[in-house]
Amino acid sequence: MTEPRNPGMSSVPQSNPSHTESSSQAVEMDPVEYTLRKRLPRKLPKRRNDVYVNMKTDFRAQLARCQKLLDGGGHREICVHGLGLAINRAINIALQLQASSQGALQLAANTSTVELIDDLEPEDPDEAGEPMTRTRNNSAIHIKVFYPDPQ
Amino acid sequence: MSAAKAKRREKKMRNQPANVQYPSPPQVESRAENGGGGEGLHLTGGQSDADPSSKKEGSAPVRHGWVRGYHKDGGGYNTEMPNHITAGAFARARAAEVSAMLKAATKTTCSSHVFQVLPKHMRRRAMSHNTKRLPRRLRDVANRMKEKNLLAGLKKRKEPVKSKSRKARRRHGNLLLEFNRRQRKNIWLETHIWHAKRFHMVKKWGYCLGVRPTYKCYRPCYRAMSSHCLLQDLSYYCCIELKGEEDKLLAALTQLTCKEAGPTFSAAMFLSGARQGSVTVYRAGRYPSDPLGPVTFLWRPQTPGLTHRQLWIWAHPALKQDLLPELQSACQCSEAVAPPVEPEVSRAEADPTPRAEPNPDNELKAGAKRKRRCKDGSEPPAKRILGDGTRLPTSPVTWRSSSTGLVINDLTMEIIRYRLIGPQSHSVLAETLEAATVCDELKFSPLWWPEHCKDQSNMNLHQQQTDVFNVLKGIYSTGELPPGTVLGLTVDDPRLTLPRQKVKAVPCVNQDPVGDEEKRNQLMLQGVPLQCCQSFLWERSVRDNVTDNKISEQELNRMRSELLVPGSRLGPGPQQGRVPVLLVHQPGKQVGDELGSWGAGWDLLLPKGWGMAFWVPLVYREVRVSGLHMSLKHSQNKAAPHFPHDYPDCPAGSRFQEEQEAEFLDTFRRRPPAKRTNYIKHGCLAPFRCPWQQLAEEWELLVTDGGADRKGGVQTQMTRKSHEVIEEVTSQQNVAAASPPSCFTVLRNRRSLRLLSSWCRPPTCRGQRRGRGAAAALPLSDSAVTSFHATHKMSVVWVRLTLLSKGKPEAHAMVCAPTAEDLKLFGKSPENCGPQEPPHKDHYKSRINRKKKSFKTATPSQESDDPTASTDPHSPSDLLQGLWPDPLPSVVSHCSRVTLGWVTQGDFSLAVGRGEALGFVSVSGLLHTLLKQPPELRGTLLLRNPTSLHYRFVRLNIDV
Structure with a gap:
């Protein structure tokens, strides 16, 4: 059932920006055969100091949210997560936070791979039979932004 | 103005004796011969009452009666006198006049109250309460009036007194009878009373449905949909069951659909029964014109060794009246089968349950049933209507085809459908439902579950389904599941695990063993295994059995009170019902680029009679409840057309x-x-x-x-x-x-x-x-x-x-x-x-104004001719x-x-x-x-x- 990752799909822009917000889009793989629908990435429970970055919300708003968590929220550390296209933005946010703190903040970045699931719906259902699913991998980044302990 | 005057005059004239008339020009002649006396005398009779028509008379060419002010031609009396008088006739006429005058004088002329006779400066506060505040000459009249009012009031008040006292009316049996009477025209859902206390209700499509809650909750409902769970009672959707051989069914149904518009009834993924499908139905062979509307459908998974298939088509009630005849003609099912006896059982007018008769020894064991039987003997049955109460008990619900062997069953209101929308809806379900506990009692039991437990294959299936359901608990959001998944399940009575307070259902993802991770991934990729989609909800006998054997709320409370430790949970015993349910996944927004899987959720299908038993436990998991309004908003956010609003061609x-x-x-x-x-x-x-x-x-x-x-x-x-x-x-x-x-x-x-x-x-x-x-x-x-x-x-x-x-x-x-x-x-x-x-x-404004103006000018002339006809200000105008x-x-x-x-x-x-x-x-x-x-x-x-x-x-x- 599960197909290996199609190299042709790498050109498809990744619009699953984060765990929290993502989009499934109708994509033409092979217009006659299948319709591709992306399922949501797996969600995990979220702490208060977890920030999932997406591409839909304004950058400044997300930055301000992180800043607020660090300043007023009473958190010594926050975690900024980004998936796919949003990795860039997550890094950006973390660097901005560090720059605006005049060196008080430190960063620790981890990367990971997230397994995503696509549904392939046959266009002509009578012939093609069962709908197919396949998994593909996508990169994610988790940046810990924290005040180092004084000692 | 003159219309009012005419009305007043008419009123006055009503009280007059027939032979005395006010002078008005055309009647002069007739009176002359009637009274035989001089007209002048007549006129004095007329003048004794303040003549309201005098003004009009002034404009008339012949003047009679008093005329205000000085007039050139003398105005007043006619100088011409009669030559002779016949004494008898004259006296009679005068006597009649006198009596009329006396009558008129004693009668209060004004319309309603004695007090209004008094000039304003003599009126006092609360005169109607205390008649002594009136001048003495009016007191008698006022007293009489007061008595009359009292009497009238009594009479009015008496009518409702005829019905029973509130206490009697609120007695359970009487209340149910009243409820049954009220749902004769529009079907009530099983949650109707719950909804009626909290919702604005509207009668639509033959049902009483809640539109929106009486409290303000637009945004909370939206938040529930997008981050927690929103609950809706969709039982008003009509289910039509089709049975027959697969190829014949498909041959009939393909006439109604077209592959170009998306997957149809025959699509492989739906045909296996693992997914719920949706399709737009057209009149047979008329695609692309003449659509009827959208339906969702579900095939029963094939049972090995059976060629017969079963298909449920769910349609909106507004669509059913078009869809049902079309289906009948497509399947050539024209023979109506007389309704079987079983459905009658649940009707209000049905006599005590025939199911109970054959095994009275079992009956006596369970306290609840014994009690019910006594009740049935003593007082008229007052059972709540389950199912379709508006349908005549004799009207057919089943149609059969002699040529193809297909059977169409109208299952309206036989199956309850609750919709849970939102990412957490399956954690709500996971908390509410608990897979049925096996009961290994060897005795014969009227309940279906112990019988089923004896069969090992049934137990294996149940075990598999339970496993899948438990794995599902580890999933955070509903949108991660394969769209349209179906899962059959048998659950315990959810009232047993009802929390004492409302608790918010939250997903429990953390405490997963490693093995579950594997299973979950398997489930997400391949969906629910096919055999797990089977459910006993498809079987009519099981459904009826479950409906009939529901333990009443009262009995349940009695059992709770008999618990050794007060407040502890009631364990699922053998006599408690196990309910077969079907869980159907609703894919959220599937089209478009943004907001993927928004508004995904689960549909919960239940046998009838169990509506409230599942509703309250669901509500106790802090879900929001909404009505028709929110379902419109739900489809709007999904950018999906909503039936019937967005189907103008149907x-x-x-x-x-x-x-x-x-x-x-x-x-x-x-x-x-x-x-x-x-x-x-x-x-x-x-x-x-x-x-x-x-x-x-x-x-x-x-x-x-x-x-x-x-x-x-x-x-x-x-x-x-x-x-x-x-x-x-x-x-x-x-x-x-x-x-x-x-x-x-x-x-x-x-x-x-x-x-x-x-x-x-x-x-x-x-x-x-x-x-x-x-x-x-x-x-x-x-x-x-x-x-x-x-x-x-x-x-x-x-x-x-x-x-x-x-x-x-x-x-x-x-x-x-x-x-x-x-x-x-x-x-x-x-x-x-x-x-x-x-x-x-x-441009039409001036036309309307002109019309109005011409209408206005036309009216006075009309009025002078015919005062009664001119009072209607609305003329029929299309503008x-x-x-x-x-x-x-x-x-x-x-x-x-x-x-x-x-x-x-x-x-x-x-x-x-x-x-x-x-x-x-x-x-x-x-x-x-x-x-x-x-x-x-x-x-x-x-x-x-x-x-x-x-x-x-x-x-x-x-x-x-």
């Missing part, structure tokens, strides 16, 4: 449109004329309905005629052209009334929609690169458009419009094509608010100020921007954070517009609300 949809128009017109009429919107001035031809047929026809004419000079592409040319065409149209409409015109259709062909969708996007945007299949193959060009247009004549297409600036679209807003100048302005600054429509002139009278002029070119279509639903979308509108546009018009737009601004249109002159820029999306 019979139910057009009926709905008519109702909606009547309703809007009524609210419009109820406003004072000066406060009504003048839609003519706003250039809005049809503010309360959308004339789709006219739109499609006009665009058809425009495109076929304007095909030659389309290259010119100048808007003004176009509008001029359209004006000419319109005259043609209107003239043609009169001619073509006799011949049946081809109806407009809604474009549902998936391939064409996809092509159209790619054309609507600017080529630089992501979508175009992505959809390199169709769009790359066929770029937007004249020839492509012509061929597309040739295949889809007279069609409209469902679109989603997102506002680019501020503004909130409303229903029936116009979708217009921007001119080249507008687009230029837009290109300079995308935040530009958009052009203005010059105000139109209301209503501010609305265009029928027939409408050209809808396309009425305004300065060409109209492409209308919005059927529009609101500020909380999901997107902007105004969003859904509606239809004409395909021909859309293509025509797209061709002329510069490629980078393709798909930019204008939207104008019916009450505004301001056009706003919108982006058009066609989601496939």
